[in-house]
Amino acid sequence: MIIIYLIAAIALSLGLFLNRSTLVNNLLLLVFVVLQAGFTIYECFNLNTIQFGFFKPDAIAVLLLITLSIVSIPAIFHSHIYLVTHRETKPRVRAIYFSAMVLLITSIGMAYLANHIAVTWIFVEITTLCASALIYHHRNERSLEGTWKYVFICAISVSFIFIGILFLSMAMQQAGSTDLSFANLLVKAPMLNMFWLRLSFLFIFTGFTAKLGLVPMYTAGIDAKDKAPAPAAALFSTVLMNMGFLGIFRVYVVISHTPLHSWANNVILIAAFLSVFVAAVYMMKVKNIKRMFAYSSIEQMGIAMLGFAAGGIGYYAAILHIILHSFVKSSLFFQFNQVYRIYQSKSIYDTGNYFKYNVTGAMVLLFGFLFITAMPPSGMFVSEFMVFRSMFVAHHILLLVAVLILLTVIIWAFGKSMFKLLFAPPVGFDESSVVKINPLLSLSQFALLGLSVYLGLNPPAQFVALIKEAIINLP
Amino acid sequence: MIDVLLIIFASSLLYVSIANRLLTYIKILSFQGVLLFGVAFLELNEMSTINLVFILLETIIFKAIAVPMFINYVIKRNNITREAEPFLPNFISLIIVTLIIISTIILSTSISDPYLNKTFFIVALATIFSGLYIIATRKKVITHVMGYMIIENGVFILSLAVGNEMPMLVNLGIMLDIFASVLILGIFVNKIGDILKGVDVNQLRHLRD
Numbered sequence: 001m002i003i004i005y006l007i008a009a010i011a012l013s014l015g016l017f018l019n020r021s022t023l024v025n026n027l028l029l030l031v032f033v034v035l036q037a038g039f040t041i042y043e044c045f046n047l048n049t050i051q052f053g054f055f056k057p058d059a060i061a062v063l064l065l066i067t068l069s070i071v072s073i074p075a076i077f078h079s080h081i082y083l084v085t086h087r088e089t090k091p092r093v094r095a096i097y098f099s100a101m102v103l104l105i106t107s108i109g110m111a112y113l114a115n116h117i118a119v120t121w122i123f124v125e126i127t128t129l130c131a132s133a134l135i136y137h138h139r140n141e142r143s144l145e146g147t148w149k150y151v152f153i154c155a156i157s158v159s160f161i162f163i164g165i166l167f168l169s170m171a172m173q174q175a176g177s178t179d180l181s182f183a184n185l186l187v188k189a190p191m192l193n194m195f196w197l198r199l200s201f202l203f204i205f206t207g208f209t210a211k212l213g214l215v216p217m218y219t220a221g222i223d224a225k226d227k228a229p230a231p232a233a234a235l236f237s238t239v240l241m242n243m244g245f246l247g248i249f250r251v252y253v254v255i256s257h258t259p260l261h262s263w264a265n266n267v268i269l270i271a272a273f274l275s276v277f278v279a280a281v282y283m284m285k286v287k288n289i290k291r292m293f294a295y296s297s298i299e300q301m302g303i304a305m306l307g308f309a310a311g312g313i314g315y316y317a318a319i320l321h322i323i324l325h326s327f328v329k330s331s332l333f334f335q336f337n338q339v340y341r342i343y344q345s346k347s348i349y350d351t352g353n354y355f356k357y358n359v360t361g362a363m364v365l366l367f368g369f370l371f372i373t374a375m376p377p378s379g380m381f382v383s384e385f386m387v388f389r390s391m392f393v394a395h396h397i398l399l400l401v402a403v404l405i406l407l408t409v410i411i412w413a414f415g416k417s418m419f420k421l422l423f424a425p426p427v428g429f430d431e432s433s434v435v436k437i438n439p440l441l442s443l444s445q446f447a448l449l450g451l452s453v454y455l456g457l458n459p460p461a462q463f464v465a466l467i468k469e470a471i472i473n474l475p
Numbered sequence: 476m477i478d479v480l481l482i483i484f485a486s487s488l489l490y491v492s493i494a495n496r497l498l499t500y501i502k503i504l505s506f507q508g509v510l511l512f513g514v515a516f517l518e519l520n521e522m523s524t525i526n527l528v529f530i531l532l533e534t535i536i537f538k539a540i541a542v543p544m545f546i547n548y549v550i551k552r553n554n555i556t557r558e559a560e561p562f563l564p565n566f567i568s569l570i571i572v573t574l575i576i577i578s579t580i581i582l583s584t585s586i587s588d589p590y591l592n593k594t595f596f597i598v599a600l601a602t603i604f605s606g607l608y609i610i611a612t613r614k615k616v617i618t619h620v621m622g623y624m625i626i627e628n629g630v631f632i633l634s635l636a637v638g639n640e641m642p643m644l645v646n647l648g649i650m651l652d653i654f655a656s657v658l659i660l661g662i663f664v665n666k667i668g669d670i671l672k673g674v675d676v677n678q679l680r681h682l683r684d
Contacts, residue, residue, distance in 0.1 A: 155623060
């Protein structure tokens with residue numbers, strides 16, 4: 001099945017690339033959505049079966065795959081709306097856009113499912129290629145700069161991951177094996193050479209931070225989310241980040257069975273805390289709404305990784321947090337295009353009184369803001385609370401206090417900008433040419449926000465069971 | 476013999492650190508490709524012939540000829556000036572690269588792994604960090620690309636160290652090499668040259684907070 005899916009998705013991507021007709025384009029996208037949904041359902045019913053040698057839908061992969069499918073359907077829909085409302089978009093540009101997006105979604109899914117570190121790495125590399133095509137969508141100087149920085153930093157981080165894999169293979173030599181699948185690594189974990197494993201983790205962690213959005217490699221992602229069209233940025237900010245998380249998660253599971261466990265926790269704690277710090281500093285400064293959302297993602301990933309490094313209930317909380325974050329953050333990004341259509345600007349200075357011009361959209365932004373800052377009844381309140389509890393249990397009290405202070409700063413800075421957008425009157429804004437926006441376009445955002453509340457406050461038993469199964473190998 | 480080639484490779488890093496003209500960088504990249512050809516040929520004696528031929532072709536054609544020619548073409552086409560324009564004086568660069576090499580040697584003496592080939596490890600790690608250093612201290616975007624190529628060479632040496640046990644990793648390394656180079660240089664030759672004249676990182680500073 002997986003190979004059929006892969007071939008079909010690549011064929012669809014190729015078809016989208018070559019096709020110039022609007023009708024065929026929409027049909028192909030519809031086929032892809034059906035294919036993606038069907039494939040996800042198939043994998044749900046085939047948990048833990050190895051397919052095609054290199055792919056195994058284990059619990060965490062299936063969880064993230066479902067998240068990917070749920071986010072990608074509105075992403076394709078809003079991309080369609082985006083391209084229709086930008087009437088200057090040529091068929092050729094549209095073809096490249098959708099082709100890259102379909103390939104991006106496919107390769108993210110494959111990277112989730114891969115059970116061999118080299119296979120994961122290959123698909124991570126392909127996501128860089130697809131993402132760069134999406135970032136360069138507008139074909140102007142700024143988007144070129146964003147693309148160049150993203151490609152260059154991702155190329156270096158992908159090389160770092162590869163160096164990490166080489167060190168991992170050296171660590172494996174001592175265990176007398178050459179099979180680098182995650183299952184075999186886990187079995188051989190106590191016999192690995194600690195020196196090489198340590199170097200390997202450092203390089204793999206640093207490499208994946210470019211995708212996950214943590215210090216030190218987070219910078220490229222910010223420019224990418226700023227320059228890419230908002231529906232594509234929604235994917236970068238959610239499911240692509242989850243891919244980085246999964247890459248670190250898989251290696252961390254191996255490390256947790258060795259004496260390096262507490263050392264690795266410290267590495268993650270430092271990177272995660274610095275990420276929250278950097279996000280707090282920039283959130284006070286940025287005036288570009290999209291970059292503000294992007295920094296907020298850095299902060300959320302930092303919180304998730306703090307819980308992950310603290311251990312205990314934190315493992316559960318981290319996975320719950322990234323899944324809920326995917327739904328909330330993507331709905332904010334989907335909503336952004338409506339803001340842009342009204343004000344024709346990304347700057348917070350040019351906006352204001354959004355409730356007057358688009359009530360439904362303003363509701364999405366208000367709820368999205370409340371949910372992303374983890375105010376109850378947000379589902380993220382539950383996960384964030386569990387993260388703090390795990391840090392408390394792990395005796396990281398000082399760190400916890402510092403993080404809470406930084407979070408307060410972030411909520412203040414984020415809230416100041418969002419309330420300016422929603423309620424304060426705009427300066428020098430011409431009301432006569434405001435476009436009317438169909439409230440139905442906000443439906444998917446409400447659905448995603450509602451889903452995040454439902455999963456956080458009243459998680460279905462299967463969902464909880466899947467998360468528990470995902471962390472079963474962790475101590 | 477392998478050791479000799481690797482030591483020449485390491486000294487080429489010192490030469491890069493004091494090179495003034497872009498043409499010198501290109502020549503060194505090309506020379507490093509030839510050295511890697513020799514190392515791969517001598518080291519990978521347990522590998523199947525077809526795979527070995529593929530790897531050798533990659534080093535000699537791609538690393539030693541195609542990429543340097545391509546960079547040269549980019550420089551000519553975009554009328555990039557010949558100077559490398561480092562932020563730091565060459566003398567300091569030389570000292571820093573020497574320190575990088577010495578510290579990797581010190582690091583390697585602290586490892587007690589019977590499987591480890593220390594020369595490979597030292598040269599690979601020194602190359603990777605020198606490449607990062609070149610990227611950090613040169614002004615032109617094209618020198619960043621060349622710094623990245625140097626990192627790639629380091630990764631290739633590292634993959635050769637485990638090449639006989641896991642030939643798949645060497646092939647993956649080559650895939651990374653070709654893929655990333657084509658992507659980076661492709662963007663470079665098509666776009667940056669057309670939009671930004673006289674390519675220099677200071678023109679890539681619009682996106683910031």
